[in-house]
Amino acid sequence: MVVTASPDAAGHWGDGTRCVHSGQADRVAGGPFLAGPVIAAPYHLAGPGEPPAQDFYGRGGNPTWRALEDAIGELDGGHCVLFPSGMAAISTLLRLLLRAGDTLVLPSDGYFVARQFVAADLAALGLTVREVPTAGPWPEGVFDGARLVLLETPSNPGLDVCDIAALAERAHEAGALVAVDNTTATPLGQLPLSLGADISVASDTKALAGHSDVLLGHVSVADSALAEELRAARTRAGSIPGPFEAWLAHRGLGTLDLRLARQAANAAALHEALSGHPAVTGLRWPGAAEDPAHEAAARQMRRFGGVLTFELPSVAAVDAFLAESRLVVAATSFGGLHSSLDRRAQWGDPVPEGLVRLSAGCEDTADLVGDVTGALAALA
Incomplete structure (x- = not known):
């Protein structure tokens, strides 16, 4: 019996198909399935009278990054911005969004280095930090005046879970943005953006790359303007992924x-x-x-x-x-x-x-x- 596959009524393929094919370039006769990494610092600039090329300097962009961003963005259901590690992704996000005197809500049992970063590196901002266990209870008023709520579910290492949709609704009513650390679940296990979160962040060093040979992270967002702000912040800070690491992760993503x-x-x-x-x-x-x-x-x-x-x-x-x-x-x-x-x-x-x-x-x-x-x- 021959089994044929096709997209569902909404045009969506299954998980395995999307992992294998997402972010792939158009087929070219004699070309590889996944082209090797573009390893370049400067690129050739356009000649006189020619429109500027998308890539002009390695800190600002790389086609190998974009291919993986397209792939992860398709799985996450948003606009993906790649970073050289999970902590680079979280730290860039927090630095971009938080201003002096803001209120930040964190899980008290989430990844402890993220909490250390807030306490040490963002101390000069004078943030009000409210910590709540992932399993709750999440008291009334906990989101009042908050700029950002960072959830982590399942939590690392305790594996507690919080209701993303319910908490996102409460946080949005209070005017806060909601980010979810989705490292443990991966995009195949959980889709924070479709559950109401504004931001999904993850360490791709873990299951997404999957072969214990890559340090990488990403932020996926529903808002394309925020994605561009993240890319600009990445360029300014030089917090950029290596093209070879991005290529390795894209290769690993297929399985x-x-x-x-x-x-x-x-x-x-x-x-x-x-x-x-x-x-x-x-x-x-x-x-x-x-x-x-x-x-x-x-x-x-x-x-x-x-x-x-x-x-x-x-x-x-x-x-x-x-x-x-x-x-x-x-x-x-x-x-x-x-x-x-x-x-x-x-x-x-x-x-x-x-x-x-x-x-x-x-x-x-x-x-x-x-x-x-x-x-x-x-x-x-």
């Missing part, structure tokens, strides 16, 4: 749908295997029906991802687990092909000493579950 499917399947199997294990406490994965975040996650997430969080009894127990495991490596990023584990407290994250974030990779499910349960058994 995002497949990778996320295997990672989520592995996370589900690991959650089942770890539930009730005597060495494991505080197990979290939003895809589990019994998880406190599941109800909210099921309303707004299209898939639940491959990241789990749990606690082991001590630092020594974490070290012993890693020593016994043959498949899980110690690494502080997540979302790659290889399963990895990070003890978050070692970096200054204010969490329990034994709390770990396990990123399920793309190994065979039976192999990974057997390896993890075997390593845990050795702790006894």
Whole structure:
């Protein structure tokens, strides 16, 4: 039987098709599927009487960036602006939008380096910063007078979830812009812009690039004028991505749908295997029906991802687990092909000493579950 595929009634292809084809140039006989990176600092300027070229200097633009921006923008449903890391994306966004005396609302359990940036690098602005746990409660009046609300859902590393649509409605009524750190979910797992957020920001170092060989980030926005402001701010600051990194990420993006499917399947199997294990406490994965975040996650997430969080009894127990495991490596990023584990407290994250974030990779499910349960058994 031959199965044919076509766009749906709205003209949309499926996730896998969009990951493979988004941002691709027109087909040219004898050309590659994905052209190599354009590595240039200056470009040839137009001759006398000729219209200026789009690219004139490498800090202002690069066709390799734009191809990836087109691809991510299609997945996010907005206008994408690329940055050299997730923190570069967040910091540029905050510097652009916030002025002296503004009020900023942050998740108290979100990525701790973002909170450090606000406390240290933006201290001179005299911001009023209100911190609320991702799971809430979000009290009445918390958005009053706010310029920007930055949500992170699922939160990193706790994996709590907040209702983007409900909070965006409340924030907009108070006159605030809403940004969502979508790193953990990815555009295939969650679409903040379609849920009412104004801005979606992410570290593409993680699952989107997916091969643990790239540092990259992006901001996607619904407003094209804001996208141009972000590009101008990127040019002024010189906070620009490398074309080779952008090309690597675009190449990796093609398998995002497949990778996320295997990672989520592995996370589900690991959650089942770890539930009730005597060495494991505080197990979290939003895809589990019994998880406190599941109800909210099921309303707004299209898939639940491959990241789990749990606690082991001590630092020594974490070290012993890693020593016994043959498949899980110690690494502080997540979302790659290889399963990895990070003890978050070692970096200054204010969490329990034994709390770990396990990123399920793309190994065979039976192999990974057997390896993890075997390593845990050795702790006894």
